[in-house]
Amino acid sequence: MVDRMSPSRPSHHKGPVRLKGRQLPDTTTDQRLLDSRGDADWVHTDPWRVLRIQAEFVEGFGALAELGPAVSVFGSARTRPDDPMYAAATDIAAKLCEAGYAVITGGGPGAMEAANKGASECGGVSVGLGIELPHEQGMNEWVDLGVNFRYFFVRKTMFVKYAQGFIVLPGGFGTMDELFEALTLAQTGKVTSFPIVLFGSSYWGGLVDWLRATMQTDGKISPGDVDMLHVTDDVDEAISYFVAKDR
Template structure:
């Protein structure tokens, strides 16, 4: 019985070998050239791989010659009369004056403020947007914008083309980017990567919890939390990046 099973017809589909009920009724070329039939194939996982590949290619192509850059994160809900809006604009302006491009998520709030600071400074103002159920669109201060379908492709661009992060008060998305960067730095995937938290009143409780609870319970190595630099001083933010380059 075993011998008979091993001699079953098989079909080689690229690197994949198929037998039995997995055998296709047509070849890949036939399905490619046949314009008839359902179009569900455009929504299948193998096709998504090509879309993902295309997003990486577009992102790499758009940002490859960007030069030194800093990614700024913060809430899309930050209003223009919020002190953090002006702080974001000032930080971006100062970094721009030091020769850094500014990368944000391209949305409103703190992101808009940072893009505004970079654009008004005459620097490179980059927005990396994301497809969401409720579209935000690119803010008007983005000079170089790239829209993505997939969060993980977009997050790769934030890290790959930046020399560090500045994180202003924000919500889940901001936290996601923050802990992504922390994980990459902790595991050595990125090196010499400053992570600056602006706004001690907002971030102080989180940092205290990381030290007292997470580190205190042995869930992180002593010193890991020191990768976070908390400040309320715009000049100090800039110094972390300028000092890294000196």
């Protein structure tokens, strides 16, 4: 019987990885680091991306760790200043501020800008979590504490980790993505006591009806899952519902 751990078969340890046979390297990691400048392609490799992902988590955690109670407010970047939902977002953020909450948005234009404006003008903490996009948007001028991310999944972690819940205004795919991420985390118990308010019944009513009449009826979700969503057209009701659920 051949002893595969025999010293006659050399091995090499590369951090936690053990290499043998044809996998043995010709040089050590330190040699490759110090002996040659090489090209810059390595900055686009997956191991290097892991370090950048780690750095983004560290930066986000460090920036937001002392934020205190906060609410993530979502809505379309395409909401225009003359849209009633722009005014609603501003009012919602101001009243969240008065209730002692910081306001977190995606930091962009539209409903996000409106919410940041409401929080900033109120004297509260106005947070923007930006994302690198092919067509750069940049942070809106009402963001007082801004963090830019390369990776959506890191940014999404920050939206949930540092918020007591979500208030969601009419929006597109990005808004839907954040909404259903939160619903899934709440449904599976990954987050607890996480109020979700949908503001604008004419916009959200059809979706909620479909969830109840189709998804629930077909047994794809449990009775009561849809009740995690509270739909309203009243700013004061949105705030009072949120505060009551959070406390």
